[in-house]
Amino acid sequence: MSVIDVHRAHSLDKAHAREAAETLAQDLSRQFDVNYQWEGDVLRFKRSGVRGQLTIDHNDLHIHLELGMLLRPFKSRIEQEIHSQLDQIIQA
Numbered sequence: 001m002s003v004i005d006v007h008r009a010h011s012l013d014k015a016h017a018r019e020a021a022e023t024l025a026q027d028l029s030r031q032f033d034v035n036y037q038w039e040g041d042v043l044r045f046k047r048s049g050v051r052g053q054l055t056i057d058h059n060d061l062h063i064h065l066e067l068g069m070l071l072r073p074f075k076s077r078i079e080q081e082i083h084s085q086l087d088q089i090i091q092a
Helices: 014-032 072-090
Strands: 002-009 035-039 042-047 050-056 060-067
Touching: 002 072, 014 035, 014 042, 014 050, 014 060, 014 072, 060 072
Parallel strands: none
Antiparallel strands: 002 060, 035 042, 042 050, 050 060
């Protein structure tokens, strides 16, 4: 199991942080065919070979993904896409 663990500080209010997380989830869903659903302030991701969550805190977004063996070669691409999307949506 390969793990991606990203923390990103933010100064967004809760509604805008949730909106940013939803934007990220939609993009990852389109690019990597990932299903997701909200459970309170936790956004859970799942598809064959990957599972994880995005947790919204008052000043931190925390993304934790566990990649299965077949997605391990795409770890750097997925992690890079997460960072890129967070850069765009947090500063938007």
